[in-house]
Amino acid sequence: MKKHNFSAGPCVLPQEVFQKASEALINFNNMGLSIIEISHRDKNFIAVMDKAQALALELLGLNDKGYKALFLQGGASMQFLMAAYNLLENKAVYADTGSWSSKAIKEAKLFGEIEVIASSKDKNYNYIPKGYAVPSDADYFHCTSNNTIFGTQYKEFPETNIPLVCDMSSDIFSRQLDFSKFDLIYAGAQKNIGPAGTSLVVVKEDVLEKVSRTIPSMLDYKVHLDKDSMFNTPPVFAVYVSMLNLDWLQNLGGIQEIEKLNNQKADLLYTEIDRNPLFTGFATKEDRSVMNATFNLVDESHKEVFDKMWKEANINGLNGHRSVGGYRASMYNGLTLESVEVLVETMKKFENTI
Amino acid sequence: MKKHNFSAGPCVLPQEVFQKASEALINFNNMGLSIIEISHRDKNFIAVMDKAQALALELLGLNDKGYKALFLQGGASMQFLMAAYNLLENKAVYADTGSWSSKAIKEAKLFGEIEVIASSKDKNYNYIPKGYAVPSDADYFHCTSNNTIFGTQYKEFPETNIPLVCDMSSDIFSRQLDFSKFDLIYAGAQKNIGPAGTSLVVVKEDVLEKVSRTIPSMLDYKVHLDKDSMFNTPPVFAVYVSMLNLDWLQNLGGIQEIEKLNNQKADLLYTEIDRNPLFTGFATKEDRSVMNATFNLVDESHKEVFDKMWKEANINGLNGHRSVGGYRASMYNGLTLESVEVLVETMKKFENTI
Ligand SMILES: Cc1ncc(COP(=O)(O)O)c(C=O)c1O
Ligand SMILES: Cc1ncc(COP(=O)(O)O)c(C=O)c1O
Ligand SMILES: [Mg+2]
Ligand SMILES: [Mg+2]
Ligand SMILES: [Mg+2]
Ligand SMILES: [Mg+2]
Structure with missing residues (x-):
C-alpha cells in the first residue's frame, strides 16, 4: 500500500x-x-x-x-x-x-x-x-x-x-x-x-x-x-x-496553481499544530515554511505512542532532524492534500488517546 | 522490439x-x-x-x-x-x-x-x-x-x-x-x-x-x-x-566469467573486420580494445548502403566518433553475444550485396 x-x-x-x-x-x-x-x-x-x-x-x-x-x-x-x-x-x-x-x-x-x-x-x-x-x-x-x-x-x-x-x-x-x-x-x-x-x-x-x-x-x-x-x-x-x-x-497550471495547494496543505497542518495542545511549532510563526513544518511534542514522554500511531496510519518520514528533534512534515509539490489530512487526523486521534 | x-x-x-x-x-x-x-x-x-x-x-x-x-x-x-x-x-x-x-x-x-x-x-x-x-x-x-x-x-x-x-x-x-x-x-x-x-x-x-x-x-x-x-x-x-x-x-561468476564472454564477442567481431574486404580496423592489432571496436569502410562510397542495412537489422549506436569516423561497436558487459552475431551477419550480408 x-x-x-x-x-x-x-x-x-x-x-x-x-x-x-x-x-x-x-x-x-x-x-x-x-x-x-x-x-x-x-x-x-x-x-x-x-x-x-x-x-x-x-x-x-x-x-x-x-x-x-x-x-x-x-x-x-x-x-x-x-x-x-x-x-x-x-x-x-x-x-x-x-x-x-x-x-x-x-x-x-x-x-x-x-x-x-x-x-x-x-x-x-x-x-x-x-x-x-x-x-x-x-x-x-x-x-x-x-x-x-x-x-x-x-x-x-x-x-x-x-x-x-x-x-x-x-x-x-x-x-x-x-x-x-x-x-x-x-x-x-x-x-x-x-x-x-x-x-x-x-x-x-x-x-x-x-x-x-x-x-x-x-x-x-x-x-x-x-x-x-x-x-x-x-x-x-x-x-x-x-x-x-x-x-x-x-x-x-504552473507555480500559481501549486502555490494555492501548498498554502492549503500548510494551513491545514499549522492550524492543527497550534490548536492541538499536545504539539508546539518550532519556527517563529511569521517565518514558518510552507514546505517543511517543524513541531515538537509538548510532553516528550508521549513520543512512543504518537510514533506508533503515525506509522500505523501509513505515514513515512515524519521524524525531525536531530538539530531540532520532534517532527518535520515536508509538504513538497508532490505531496497530496489527502496525505496532510491523514496526518492531521492522526494528530487529533492521538489527542483523544492521551 | x-x-x-x-x-x-x-x-x-x-x-x-x-x-x-x-x-x-x-x-x-x-x-x-x-x-x-x-x-x-x-x-x-x-x-x-x-x-x-x-x-x-x-x-x-x-x-x-x-x-x-x-x-x-x-x-x-x-x-x-x-x-x-x-x-x-x-x-x-x-x-x-x-x-x-x-x-x-x-x-x-x-x-x-x-x-x-x-x-x-x-x-x-x-x-x-x-x-x-x-x-x-x-x-x-x-x-x-x-x-x-x-x-x-x-x-x-x-x-x-x-x-x-x-x-x-x-x-x-x-x-x-x-x-x-x-x-x-x-x-x-x-x-x-x-x-x-x-x-x-x-x-x-x-x-x-x-x-x-x-x-x-x-x-x-x-x-x-x-x-x-x-x-x-x-x-x-x-x-x-x-x-x-x-x-x-x-x-x-564475476570478472573471470565476463572476461571470457567479452573475449568471445571481440574475437568474433575483429575476425570479421579482418576477413571482410570491405572493412578495415582502425587501431593497431596488438592494442585493440575488447570493449570498443573501431573500424572503417575501405570504400566510403558504400556508407549509405551499410548504414541502411545495420539499421534494418535493429542495430543501434554503431556510428563512430567524429575523431575516427566510420564505425564503433561498443561491446560492454551488458551486450549479448547474440547482438555481435547479428552485427557480423549484417557485415557478411553487406559484403554479398556489394
Ligand atoms: C536548503 C538546502 N541546501 C542544500 C542542501 C544540500 O543538498 P545536496 O544533498 O543535494 O548537496 C539541502 C539538502 O537537503 C538543502 O535542503
Ligand atoms: C575513458 C573515459 N574517460 C572519461 C570519460 C568522461 O566521462 P563523463 O562523461 O562521465 O565525465 C569518458 C566518457 O565516455 C571515457 O570514455
Ligand atoms: Mg499546539
Ligand atoms: Mg537548514
Ligand atoms: Mg577487412
Ligand atoms: Mg579516448
Missing part, C-alpha cells in the same frame, strides 16, 4: 511521474531501448534536456530575460562551492539561517573574504533575521530561501544592488516570487524538481566571467552554458524525471 | 537490471515507496550503498587491502579534476592516449606541473605507447586503460614505484587485472557499472592527505570516505542500479 510520504528529500513526486519513469526504464519513446541505455547525444535525449531547461525558465517566468538553466551533477552542496568559484573575487556577504547556509559559508571561505551580515544562530535558527542592510561593496549576497531542517522560510528578500545568489533547494517552484531579482538560483533536484542526482542552476549570464581565477572546466558555469549542460555525460535519468515532473507542474 | 545496442555509453545493461529498476520505481523493497522518494538515510538505501561499495571491492579483488569504494557525482570528468586536487603537490606524469587523457591533462595543469611522458597523438591515437620509463620523482602517473573513442586498450601497464592513477571508465569490470597495482581507479558508471549520474572511485587510503592545499569538501576524497559516500545526498537511483548490475555480474 502506498505510503503518505513526508520525507524531507529525496521526497514524493506525483504518482504519474513514477509511472512514466518506470515505463521509460523498459522502453523509452518507443525506441526499443531503456532511457538509461541511450546515448546522451541521441536526439531523443537532447529533446528531453532542452525541454527540462525550457520548462524551468518558463515556470520561473525567466524566459528571454538573459537567464540560462543548467542541470548539473553534485547536488546543492556542489553549488556552495561553484557559486564562490565563479563569482567571488574579493568579498561576499552571506545570511546564516541554518545548517545549509553555514555549509555554504564554510565552502565559500576558501575563495575569498566572507562576511556574515545576518544570522539566526542565537535561537537555533528558528527565525529569519530581518532589517539588516546589505553592503554594496561585496561581489554578491547569498541566502537560503527555505531552511529545510529548521522549517523557516523568507517571505521577503532584502533589497540589494549587488548580485543576489539564492539556494532554493527546498522551495523552488513552490510559490510565486519575482525570480528576476535573483542572479543565481540553485537547487538540488530531490525536493520539487526530481530525483537526487542532479541540481538545477539558473544563472543570469551577465554575472559570469568577472573573476580573475582560472576555473576548472567541470566547475565553470560558462563551460556548462556553452555546452547546454552537455559538457560531459549528464545524469540522463535524473534529468528525464525532472522534465516529467516540471511538465506535470506546467500542466497543472 | 528490443534493439542491439552498441552505444559507447550510456550503454546497454542486462535486461533483468532494467526490469528490476523499473519495478523499484513503483515499489522498492516492498516499502510502498518508489526508490526515488525514499530518504538516502533510510536503512533500506544505506544497505544498497553498502552493497554497491562491497561488490565493487570484491569484484576487483580489493577487499581488506586498504582500499575504499566511493560512488560520487560528476562523471569521470569530475575525477580529472579531483585526482589532481587530492594528489598533485608538485608534478605529475601522464600518458596521452586519446581525447579523455588529453582532457585529464588539461584539468590537472591547474594544480601543478604536468609532464606528458608518452603519447600516441602522432598517429591519431591508434596505438598504445610502450617502452617508456616512468620517472620516480613525480606525485603520480596517470593513464587511461581503455580509449573509448579510438578503440585502444592497455594490455600491460608500465611498472612504476609512484602512485598509479587510472581512468578505467570504459573497461572496468571487463577483464582480470591485478587491481592492487593501482592506487586510484575511477570510472564513470555509464558503461560497465550502471546509469549515467554516478562515478565509481576506488582509492587506496594511504595515498590521501599528502597535499598541502585545502580541498573543498565536495572535492575531497577523504571527506567522502569518512561519510561512506553520504557526505551529501547521493544519486540514489544511479547507485541502486549500479548495485543491481554489479550483483548481476557477481552472480554470473
Whole structure:
C-alpha cells in the first residue's frame, strides 16, 4: 500500500511521474531501448534536456530575460562551492539561517573574504533575521530561501544592488516570487524538481566571467552554458524525471496553481499544530515554511505512542532532524492534500488517546 | 522490439537490471515507496550503498587491502579534476592516449606541473605507447586503460614505484587485472557499472592527505570516505542500479566469467573486420580494445548502403566518433553475444550485396 510520504528529500513526486519513469526504464519513446541505455547525444535525449531547461525558465517566468538553466551533477552542496568559484573575487556577504547556509559559508571561505551580515544562530535558527542592510561593496549576497531542517522560510528578500545568489533547494517552484531579482538560483533536484542526482542552476549570464581565477572546466558555469549542460555525460535519468515532473507542474497550471495547494496543505497542518495542545511549532510563526513544518511534542514522554500511531496510519518520514528533534512534515509539490489530512487526523486521534 | 545496442555509453545493461529498476520505481523493497522518494538515510538505501561499495571491492579483488569504494557525482570528468586536487603537490606524469587523457591533462595543469611522458597523438591515437620509463620523482602517473573513442586498450601497464592513477571508465569490470597495482581507479558508471549520474572511485587510503592545499569538501576524497559516500545526498537511483548490475555480474561468476564472454564477442567481431574486404580496423592489432571496436569502410562510397542495412537489422549506436569516423561497436558487459552475431551477419550480408 502506498505510503503518505513526508520525507524531507529525496521526497514524493506525483504518482504519474513514477509511472512514466518506470515505463521509460523498459522502453523509452518507443525506441526499443531503456532511457538509461541511450546515448546522451541521441536526439531523443537532447529533446528531453532542452525541454527540462525550457520548462524551468518558463515556470520561473525567466524566459528571454538573459537567464540560462543548467542541470548539473553534485547536488546543492556542489553549488556552495561553484557559486564562490565563479563569482567571488574579493568579498561576499552571506545570511546564516541554518545548517545549509553555514555549509555554504564554510565552502565559500576558501575563495575569498566572507562576511556574515545576518544570522539566526542565537535561537537555533528558528527565525529569519530581518532589517539588516546589505553592503554594496561585496561581489554578491547569498541566502537560503527555505531552511529545510529548521522549517523557516523568507517571505521577503532584502533589497540589494549587488548580485543576489539564492539556494532554493527546498522551495523552488513552490510559490510565486519575482525570480528576476535573483542572479543565481540553485537547487538540488530531490525536493520539487526530481530525483537526487542532479541540481538545477539558473544563472543570469551577465554575472559570469568577472573573476580573475582560472576555473576548472567541470566547475565553470560558462563551460556548462556553452555546452547546454552537455559538457560531459549528464545524469540522463535524473534529468528525464525532472522534465516529467516540471511538465506535470506546467500542466497543472504552473507555480500559481501549486502555490494555492501548498498554502492549503500548510494551513491545514499549522492550524492543527497550534490548536492541538499536545504539539508546539518550532519556527517563529511569521517565518514558518510552507514546505517543511517543524513541531515538537509538548510532553516528550508521549513520543512512543504518537510514533506508533503515525506509522500505523501509513505515514513515512515524519521524524525531525536531530538539530531540532520532534517532527518535520515536508509538504513538497508532490505531496497530496489527502496525505496532510491523514496526518492531521492522526494528530487529533492521538489527542483523544492521551 | 528490443534493439542491439552498441552505444559507447550510456550503454546497454542486462535486461533483468532494467526490469528490476523499473519495478523499484513503483515499489522498492516492498516499502510502498518508489526508490526515488525514499530518504538516502533510510536503512533500506544505506544497505544498497553498502552493497554497491562491497561488490565493487570484491569484484576487483580489493577487499581488506586498504582500499575504499566511493560512488560520487560528476562523471569521470569530475575525477580529472579531483585526482589532481587530492594528489598533485608538485608534478605529475601522464600518458596521452586519446581525447579523455588529453582532457585529464588539461584539468590537472591547474594544480601543478604536468609532464606528458608518452603519447600516441602522432598517429591519431591508434596505438598504445610502450617502452617508456616512468620517472620516480613525480606525485603520480596517470593513464587511461581503455580509449573509448579510438578503440585502444592497455594490455600491460608500465611498472612504476609512484602512485598509479587510472581512468578505467570504459573497461572496468571487463577483464582480470591485478587491481592492487593501482592506487586510484575511477570510472564513470555509464558503461560497465550502471546509469549515467554516478562515478565509481576506488582509492587506496594511504595515498590521501599528502597535499598541502585545502580541498573543498565536495572535492575531497577523504571527506567522502569518512561519510561512506553520504557526505551529501547521493544519486540514489544511479547507485541502486549500479548495485543491481554489479550483483548481476557477481552472480554470473564475476570478472573471470565476463572476461571470457567479452573475449568471445571481440574475437568474433575483429575476425570479421579482418576477413571482410570491405572493412578495415582502425587501431593497431596488438592494442585493440575488447570493449570498443573501431573500424572503417575501405570504400566510403558504400556508407549509405551499410548504414541502411545495420539499421534494418535493429542495430543501434554503431556510428563512430567524429575523431575516427566510420564505425564503433561498443561491446560492454551488458551486450549479448547474440547482438555481435547479428552485427557480423549484417557485415557478411553487406559484403554479398556489394
Ligand atoms: C536548503 C538546502 N541546501 C542544500 C542542501 C544540500 O543538498 P545536496 O544533498 O543535494 O548537496 C539541502 C539538502 O537537503 C538543502 O535542503
Ligand atoms: C575513458 C573515459 N574517460 C572519461 C570519460 C568522461 O566521462 P563523463 O562523461 O562521465 O565525465 C569518458 C566518457 O565516455 C571515457 O570514455
Ligand atoms: Mg537548514
Ligand atoms: Mg499546539
Ligand atoms: Mg579516448
Ligand atoms: Mg577487412
